[in-house]
Amino acid sequence: MTEDENVGKRLAARQQVGIEGRYRTGSGVPRDVWITDLSKTGCRFYDKFGTMQQGKAITIKIGTVGPIPAIVRWWDNHVNGVRFEQPLHDSVYDHICAHLSSEVPSKYDSWED
Numbered sequence: 001m002t003e004d005e006n007v008g009k010r011l012a013a014r015q016q017v018g019i020e021g022r023y024r025t026g027s028g029v030p031r032d033v034w035i036t037d038l039s040k041t042g043c044r045f046y047d048k049f050g051t052m053q054q055g056k057a058i059t060i061k062i063g064t065v066g067p068i069p070a071i072v073r074w075w076d077n078h079v080n081g082v083r084f085e086q087p088l089h090d091s092v093y094d095h096i097c098a099h100l101s102s103e104v105p106s107k108y109d110s111w112e113d
Helices: 001-011 090-100
Strands: 015-024 033-037 040-044 057-062 064-077 079-084
Touching: 001 090, 015 040, 015 064, 015 090, 033 057, 033 090, 040 057, 064 090
Parallel strands: none
Antiparallel strands: 015 033, 015 057, 033 040, 040 079, 057 064, 064 079
């Protein structure tokens, strides 16, 4: 399933962000990623070297917040969409958007390598 197939199925609107993050699968090696949009229920991130499978359980750190348990909903050309197992609390979401986000580097705007 691709991002386009999931757009109408989102539980909450996403805000464009630019946040360094890190995820890991199980006890695997952590991988650095760039989180490009965020909602209380999930996020999208760019992982230049990773490949994911729909349904894969991960934990993700968004800036200094986390780890947050999540499930991969889709993967398309190094861009991943995940749903958090529990929605972010309003104050946590507001803090991330207001204090951890910066401008998205142009190399991530096009979702290409």
